[in-house]
Amino acid sequence: MRRSLLVSALVLALAGCQSAPAPRVAPEAAPQPAAAPAVESPAAHDNLNALAWMQAAEEYRLATGQTYRAALAQLDRAIKTPDWDALVPSERANPPDGLPPAVIFDIDETVLDNSPYQARLLRDGGFYEETTWDAWVREEKAKPIPGALEFARAAAARGVTLFYVSNRAVHLDEPTLANLRAAGFPVDDNTRFLGLGHFVEGCEQIGTEKGCRRQLVGRTHRVLMQFGDQIGDMVTIEANNPAGRMAALEPYLGWFGERWWVLPNPTYGSWEPALFNNAWSLPEAERRRMKYDALDYAE
Structure with missing residues (x-):
C-alpha cells in the first residue's frame, strides 16, 4: 500500500512538470531595411511635355519634314505662275509682276531649333529674358529644323532668294547670320536678315509685327511662300485674342498648305x-x- 502511494505521487509530480509552460525566449529582432534617401522631384513646369515632344518624338520630325516636302512639291508651280503671291494685299505696296521670286522664312522654330535654350530654362527654373536669350544666340549652336535645310537649298538652286524675317533684334544680326550659314542655310547677302528694329521707310511699325518688313521684301520681289510657327509670321494680328487671331487668318485659310506654311511649336x-x-x-x-x-x- 505504501509503495502504491509513492508511485502515484511520483506520477502526479511528473505530470505536473509536463504541463508547465516552457519559458519563452524573445526572438531576435529582424533587421529593418535602411530608409531610402529622399529624392527631390523636379519642379512642375508647363513646358516639359512640349519640349520633350520636340526633342524626342519622331512625330515632331515627321510633321516638320512633311511640311517642307509638301512645300517643295508646290514650289515649281509657284515659280511658273505669274500672279502667285504670298503677301496679303495690304502689305503689297506695288504689283509683283515681273519681280524675281523670293521666299520669306521666320527663323526661330521655323528654320532653327532653339529647344536647348528652353530646356536650360526648364532645368534651371527660369523664364525667357533678353539677357539669357542674347547669350544663347551668340553661342551660334542652334541646329536646323528637320526638313528646312533641304527646302532652302532646293529653293536657292531654283533661283529663289531667301529672306529671314525674324523678331530677333537687329543687334543680333552677326551671330544670327553666322549660325544660319554654319547650319548650311543659303544666305547670299547680309541684308537678307530683317530683324526687329529694322527701319522700313514709308511704313509705320506696329509693335513687333512684321508687316513693314514683309512689305519691304515685296517692293523688290514676288513672294512665293512664307514659313513660320506663328500666324503673325504671315499676316498682322490686330488684336491678340482668340477672336482677333481668327479674324486675321480667316480670309486666307485657302493659302495654308499652298502659299503659307505653319511649323508646329507648342512651347511658346x-x-x-x-x-x-x-x-x-x-x-x-x-x-x-x-x-x-x-x-x-x-x-
Missing part, C-alpha cells in the same frame, strides 16, 4: 498670352488658371 508663341489677355504681369498661378479656363471639357 502669341497663342499662349492670347489665353490670359496678354497679361504677363499676372502671377504664374493666375495665368495657368486662365489657361485651364480656356480648355474645352465638353460638358
Whole structure:
C-alpha cells in the first residue's frame, strides 16, 4: 500500500512538470531595411511635355519634314505662275509682276531649333529674358529644323532668294547670320536678315509685327511662300485674342498648305498670352488658371 502511494505521487509530480509552460525566449529582432534617401522631384513646369515632344518624338520630325516636302512639291508651280503671291494685299505696296521670286522664312522654330535654350530654362527654373536669350544666340549652336535645310537649298538652286524675317533684334544680326550659314542655310547677302528694329521707310511699325518688313521684301520681289510657327509670321494680328487671331487668318485659310506654311511649336508663341489677355504681369498661378479656363471639357 505504501509503495502504491509513492508511485502515484511520483506520477502526479511528473505530470505536473509536463504541463508547465516552457519559458519563452524573445526572438531576435529582424533587421529593418535602411530608409531610402529622399529624392527631390523636379519642379512642375508647363513646358516639359512640349519640349520633350520636340526633342524626342519622331512625330515632331515627321510633321516638320512633311511640311517642307509638301512645300517643295508646290514650289515649281509657284515659280511658273505669274500672279502667285504670298503677301496679303495690304502689305503689297506695288504689283509683283515681273519681280524675281523670293521666299520669306521666320527663323526661330521655323528654320532653327532653339529647344536647348528652353530646356536650360526648364532645368534651371527660369523664364525667357533678353539677357539669357542674347547669350544663347551668340553661342551660334542652334541646329536646323528637320526638313528646312533641304527646302532652302532646293529653293536657292531654283533661283529663289531667301529672306529671314525674324523678331530677333537687329543687334543680333552677326551671330544670327553666322549660325544660319554654319547650319548650311543659303544666305547670299547680309541684308537678307530683317530683324526687329529694322527701319522700313514709308511704313509705320506696329509693335513687333512684321508687316513693314514683309512689305519691304515685296517692293523688290514676288513672294512665293512664307514659313513660320506663328500666324503673325504671315499676316498682322490686330488684336491678340482668340477672336482677333481668327479674324486675321480667316480670309486666307485657302493659302495654308499652298502659299503659307505653319511649323508646329507648342512651347511658346502669341497663342499662349492670347489665353490670359496678354497679361504677363499676372502671377504664374493666375495665368495657368486662365489657361485651364480656356480648355474645352465638353460638358
